[in-house]
Amino acid sequence: MTNRYEAWPSLPVDSWIDTRDTVHLWTQIVGKTRMALGPAVNHWWGVTLYVDGSGLTTSLMPAGDRGLEIKFDFLNHDLLFQLTDGTSRRMALAPRTVADFHDEYTRHLRELGLDVRIVGTPVELPHAVPFAEDTTHCSYDAEAMSTFWHSLVSADRVFSRFRGEFRGKSSPSHFFWGAFDLAVTRFSGRPAPTHPGGIPNCPDWVMHEAYSAEVSSSGYWPGGDEEGVFYSYAYPHPEGYDTHPAVEAPARWDSALGEWVLPYHLVRQAPDPDAMLRAFLEQTYRAAVETAGWPSS
Structure with a gap:
């Protein structure tokens, strides 16, 4: 599903705040993966995501002797795991709890042979419910x-x-x-x-x-x-x-x-x-x- 492209579209915060807050937590899970796999860079530049041709990406991260990129695709509404050995996984971006997202996400990493350990709670938020227990945030528009x-x-x-x-x-x-x-x-x-x-x-x-x-x-x-x-x-x-x-x-x-x-x-x-x-x-x-x-x- 895609919508008509506008360079500077209107998007009132109240119309998507539940989605914003849910996806915020999903990006924290993915971002913490980059923090775990990549080298430390001054001022935390090594943990950020980047705007790309369909959404947000980790860019290429070291994963043993392979490389891994994880992408939020906001055109096809998938999360893509792509390894440099040609293996890949996709998971749907759809209405689902943070706990459900976290469960499937970590399962994909295990199936790809990746042992990634992250701190399992959000940062910079006043109410830090562990990702694996968050059944409140569940929206995706x-x-x-x-x-x-x-x-x-x-x-x-x-x-x-x-x-x-x-x-x-x-x-x-x-x-x-x-x-x-x-x-x-x-x-x-x-x-x-x-x-x-x-x-x-x-x-x-x-x-x-x-x-x-x-x-x-x-x-x-x-x-x-x-x-x-x-x-x-x-x-x-x-x-x-x-x-x-x-x-x-x-x-x-x-x-x-x-x-x-x-x-x-x-x-x-x-x-x-x-x-x-x-x-x-x-x-x-x-x-x-x-x-x-x-x-x-």
Whole structure:
């Protein structure tokens, strides 16, 4: 099942929130697999997922002397396991509990000869029910997931171009399954003070590594407004960042989030959505650079 392709589609959060929250947990199971199999990379870049031609992928992970890729296909609504020896498995993306998803998922890994051990509880969520016991989250709206993926494709396009114009250290455009958001981050090259932590069901040392260096980070999160938001923040937070005149309306400072936000629905309704989002990324980056006194890059 697929829906009509729109580069910047409308998808009110209330219309798919149960699906969003269920798939969020599924991505955590798959993302933890990448964390278990792949090498550690600074700032947790080694655990993220990536937008691809049909959904989200782990990219190729080492699996003994083989390679493994796991893909969420939001066009055909399958989860695909593909090994470099030619073996593969598929499981349906359909209404099912997290416990059922976890059970079939781990069975496929065993049948593929893969001994993957992950921490069996969610992170960055206030209520961390073990995956194997979660019979509450059970929704899957196929059309909504295809639509959300379309929005990720467009956000990824703009984020990747923004990343490409920076000469310093910058992350890929990648999908963090902890918070279920797409993000891109630029680094000043200077160390940062130890992050205070305090994220629900996430050890403080995880945040210490994530924010060990000074950053200007932006992303897209399907929450925080009627159709989600684009956001931007600086760590550590420099004085004057939240009032810097470079950041123009309709972007606004969200004191609860501690971030600049630009509602998704305003971007998709703009005459040139890519240009509007690009301006937000550039303006908030300029605010970080000028208030924190970043070195030239």
